[in-house]
Amino acid sequence: MINIFTLQWQRLRRKPFMVLAMVAMTIVFIIFIGGANNQSEVSVPISFTEGVSEAERTKLADQLNELDGFRFIETNEDKARENIALGVSSFGITLAEENYRFIIGTENPNQAIVEQYISSMYWEKLRIEQAVGPEGDEHLRRTIEASLEDPSMDVVSQIGESEGDVFIYNNKLQALFGMTLFFAIYTIVFGLGEVAEEKQRGSWDRLILSPVRKWQIYLGYLSFAFVIGMVQIFAVFTMFHFFFGFDMGGRWLEIFIICLVYTFAIVSLGMLIIGLVNRSSQLNAVVPIIAVSMAMLGGAYWPIEIVNNEVVLAISKVIPVTHAMEALKAITVYGKGLADIAQPLSILLLMGVLCMGCGINLMERR
Amino acid sequence: MLETESLRKVFKKQVAVDDVNLYLKQGESVGLLGPNGAGKSTFISMIATLTKPSSGMVTWNGQDVIKNPNIIRPTLGVVPQEIALYKELSAYENVKFFGRIYRLKGKELESRVQEVLELVGLKDRQKELVKNYSGGMQRRINIAVALLHDPEIIIMDEPTVGIDPQSRHYILEMVKRLNEEKAMTVLYTSHYMEEVERLCDRIYIMDHGKVIATGTKEELTSILSSEETIQLELDQPSKPFEEALKEQSDVLKVTEWEKGIKLIVAKNTRRLAGIFQLAEHHQVSINSVDIQVPTLEDVFLHLTGRRLRD
Incomplete structure (x- = not known):
């Protein structure tokens, strides 16, 4: 097993281009989508109706700009409409005292994120207005606002109509996790693809005839694919945390456990795919289709939280990316503990065991 | 002695090997002659315990190798038709890897690697990457790997396909030497009649999965006497x-x-x-x-x- 494992590293040393290309693509896409600097924030033009006071305008704009990954720029409604018509922005918002209105040019997943944020912002604003009453007790208002800014206790769980408030969008971490998990699929499955090539080339038969046991041969290949996948994921995570300032919260042990389980699930999925295809050329054709589909449906390209379609949500449940993203966000964005991510981790493990069993069975039947 | 009895292999409804009986005595060189698609590769794949037969028996010194492949595997060297090597590695690295797989270690491994590289005439060029070798040189390394563990019997599946006449001559001479000097038992498949004529003591002629004639060269040509x-x-x-x-x-x-x-x-x-x-x-x-x-x-x-x- 060790010999087969080290042989794969020796071969990788001679042919490192695929793995390096995947790491490079991951970095480029994270910088492009997540933005390693502020210039890549999404600009959204906002305008105010006449009834909104100057102080209120400043307050609303400040509140909006607290949303990560977006920059809300005050302008007038005509200018905003002109920018949207020219395609400079895909949407804009007109804010009133008690409501808001979206001006939409093209459909964009960012709209849902902003919509969710602005909705919770107005809910809060209207509740305060209700508490203060029509007379407008300014002292009470200040007290409530001060309490909200510095609460005496944190409300951990929320239910009912305010459930939407739980969704926190972090553009940088969304891109980091999504792209890293997505490109790792290629590295892992193509790394495992060597098994299919070996079978085609005849060197597999040589290994079978040798004193090495079959399970040792499989373990040699699987452990290589597993380690190379883990190395890639962790190299990207640490690089963006330490060099690009992406705040991952420092919960490295939990992140490491999630990556272990996710990599295991993808290695197993890779075995299933290799068990289903006949040749390495078929593998090359199938992997991009599966990887892209999984990334789209599993919330690697955009947050799964903004998807409302029941069918898509149901499909996403059987995709490893969904559960890995959920677990990673739970740890880094929502500050949850290991016990809270037991469910996605268990699902990933179950997927891994099932796919591995079916994959090896299919390969052996051939 | 290696023996097959009514060996048969059916893929879906296609009969690839049809009731083939063959024996191979210690130190003998036997040729399996037949056109492409005659069933030679499937037949030797069954002997080598890589494919399970649909029916029939394969025995090695009287023991059933289908039930227990490990009886024959340690004594068997197989040269596949494909270049079963890692082309991005050097000849030395390839041979050494397969040596390790056969549990050779340290000085024994090193001396065995050098021995087989010398045997195939590539000792001087062992550090070159296999992908830079000519077809004939790659085929020689393909053979070297099969000889590493000093097998008693070597099964060669068309080892000279698509190579230049010099390399072909070298390989044929090498096989002859292995058989004559080291008393290695050889089962050699080919669709080149002259190779089988030159190397083999006995010949089996296969077509459409069946053995249609068998005997020494003289016995076979006497059919046309x-x-x-x-x-x-x-x-x-x-x-x-x-x-x-x-x-x-x-x-x-x-x-x-x-x-x-x-x-x-x-x-x-x-x-x-x-x-x-x-x-x-x-x-x-x-x-x-x-x-x-x-x-x-x-x-x-x-x-x-x-x-x-x-």
Whole structure:
């Protein structure tokens, strides 16, 4: 097993281009989508109706700009409409005292994120207005606002109509996790693809005839694919945390456990795919289709939280990316503990065991 | 002794190997001759315990190797038809890896690696990457890997396909040496008649999954002892002349070759005068006549009605 494992590293040393290309693509896409600097924030033009006071305008704009990954720029409604018509922005918002209105040019997943944020912002604003009453007790208002800014206790769980408030969008971490998990699929499955090539080339038969046991041969290949996948994921995570300032919260042990389980699930999925295809050329054709589909449906390209379609949500449940993203966000964005991510981790493990069993069975039947 | 009894392999409804009986004695060199698609590779894959037969038996010194493949595997060296090597590694790295797989270690591993590299004549170029080797050199390393663990029996599946004449000659000489000097048992499959003629003590001729003839070269060619081959070189091909020859009662078979026509006729029938008369009648000019001793190619042609490389 060790010999087969080290042989794969020796071969990788001679042919490192695929793995390096995947790491490079991951970095480029994270910088492009997540933005390693502020210039890549999404600009959204906002305008105010006449009834909104100057102080209120400043307050609303400040509140909006607290949303990560977006920059809300005050302008007038005509200018905003002109920018949207020219395609400079895909949407804009007109804010009133008690409501808001979206001006939409093209459909964009960012709209849902902003919509969710602005909705919770107005809910809060209207509740305060209700508490203060029509007379407008300014002292009470200040007290409530001060309490909200510095609460005496944190409300951990929320239910009912305010459930939407739980969704926190972090553009940088969304891109980091999504792209890293997505490109790792290629590295892992193509790394495992060597098994299919070996079978085609005849060197597999040589290994079978040798004193090495079959399970040792499989373990040699699987452990290589597993380690190379883990190395890639962790190299990207640490690089963006330490060099690009992406705040991952420092919960490295939990992140490491999630990556272990996710990599295991993808290695197993890779075995299933290799068990289903006949040749390495078929593998090359199938992997991009599966990887892209999984990334789209599993919330690697955009947050799964903004998807409302029941069918898509149901499909996403059987995709490893969904559960890995959920677990990673739970740890880094929502500050949850290991016990809270037991469910996605268990699902990933179950997927891994099932796919591995079916994959090896299919390969052996051939 | 290696023996197969009524060995059969069916893929879906296609019979690849059909009730083949074969034996291979210690130190013997046996050839398996047949055209592409005759079932040779499937047959040796079953002997090598890589494919399970649909029915039949394979025994090694009387023990069933289908039930327990480990009886034969340590004593077996297999040279596959494909270049089963890691081309991005050097010849040395390839051979060393397979040596380690066979549990060779330290000095023993190093000396064995150098020994087989010397045997295949690539000791001086062992550090070069396999992908930079010529086809013939790659085939030699393919053989070297199979010899690493010093097997008692070596099964070679068309080891000279697609290589230059020099490399081919080198490989054939090497196999001959292994058989004669090291008493290694050799099962050699090929569709090159001359290779099998040169290397093998006994020959099995396979076609459509069946063994259609077996024996020494002399025994096989004696099938045609009552016949002789007349090879005519013509200045241009002529279908009417060929048809007229086929109608002659003592002409058993007529086939074309690149420069004319080949006839198998009953021995001592003194057909030459008649052939010349027919040629004159059809205005065909005969440039040369060659009366040949039967070859394995002729035997194959006689048995199947086809050439080996058709």
